[in-house]
Amino acid sequence: MTPSLKSALAASGYVGVWETNLATQTVAMTGALPNLLGVDEQRAAAGVPVSAFLEGVHPDDRERVAYLIQEAHRTAGRFEADFQTNDGPGGVRRVAARGRVEVDADGRGHRCLGVVLDLGDGGLADLTVSAQRLRAIDRVVDALIAVRPLLADAGSPILRTLIDATLLEFGRLLASQMEQADRQIN
Template structure:
């Protein structure tokens, strides 16, 4: 069950649309690990069911973690801890319980830094709402028919699968290239979905 905050229960759809219009469904975050303060834009806050004002001022990471779907939470928090410890990057798909009560799929990319003493100090990244492409993928799986979505949606599905396969090879160069392709296709898909959202409102 998504954890809904009362102040968003009535205003959330409008808030989400404003965030979509402002960012084309791409949000950014920046985490000061030493003070445990994570700053994000409104889109990321709403996706994780965090008060946008609190997110702008800086909220503990736990506020955002609580918005991750329970079935994905352990996997993602383990990934975050490991990447923060080693000062590395990740690309991951997972579900969030957003402020409008909808379970959404996101594609997230995070990069972490360590200081001269080897201690985790900062993390930064982006979050892309890819719910539309995941819904199309699930419909395809259920029906067994060829996907009829936009070519970018099909490309995103293939890029995610390719990235997972490349990670098994453990080649840093190939991994970086697959990350770059995945994120660029994700950005294009986000722009497409933002255009669809605006058309539906007109």
Template sequence: MGRFRVNGSQASQRTPGPIANPSDEVGNWELDMVVDCVHADALVASLFNVDPDLAEAGAPLAAFVAGMHAEDRDRVIALINQCAQRGGSYVAEYRVCSADGVTRWVLARGSFELDDKGLPSHGRGIIVDITPCRVSNSAYVTSDAPAAEHPLERAADQCVATHQAIAELDDPTLKLLSEMLLLEVGRKLAKLDVGRRRKHMN
């Protein structure tokens, strides 16, 4: 599978409230593009209105695409497709239709790997719920800036890879430490994005 499928429904416009676990602000996902299977944690599942058990076991990519807001979906998918075809990282900000029926804003950072034939094969990334700190009413997508131009962004990429590797180990202490680091880096990444947007608006 080389491209994301566009599918889904319109988002609700209710006032944002707490998601399934309000203490979690950063979620992570991993995609096997060859078999069209996304593994995601409970926060990502909640944000995209996907059953958490299905997301943990592995769900088709279309299930998550359906959770994107209809007005943002096409341009975000185009950005992600571009990144997937060439390999590398992307940053995108867009709306999702969360499981609580609320339209939420997320900051998504992901990266894709190519196989030995140059075809997209694997992706992973983080999703940050930035609804509380949203300062603009229009979707914001970064597609032309270098993906790792800031040390914090490079750290985020490394944290995602580390977290995925540690998840394969039977070590609760390392898993907890990895989750704490990923959460804090994700929070700071969201603040970095808000600061950039404010500077751009001024």
């Protein structure tokens, strides 16, 4: 990830990304994700065990999220979960996480890449954002995550940066819509 993209993620305060090495079961996290999970940012950037990630998930959701992670890794599939994080400086937060396991030439999963959005202290059920629009954004984000590994073969860092920037912009768009919906509720 480029330094400018890392800075943009950190500045957003509500978008984070992760990369899980399936061989070592370590997760590198940047942007808002370390803070949401209560993980030291430097430790998170270097990579922490999946168990450290799960410690930041609220106890009510931890078992379900652990199962979804395990299934995505086992099947080299997609990870999708909305869950609460632990009480921290910002209190309990709702997040939406979407990711996909990349496979090697033999079809075995080798890493999982994903994005997480801070949805605030309410849940998706509290928002007036249309479900159809959320599904459309989710499909686009899912497709972009799927395209990222193909760009490694293309040898163009510019294309990968554009995909990363597009993912960031979708995060901003979604957060903006949710802030507007939150204002309507309150």
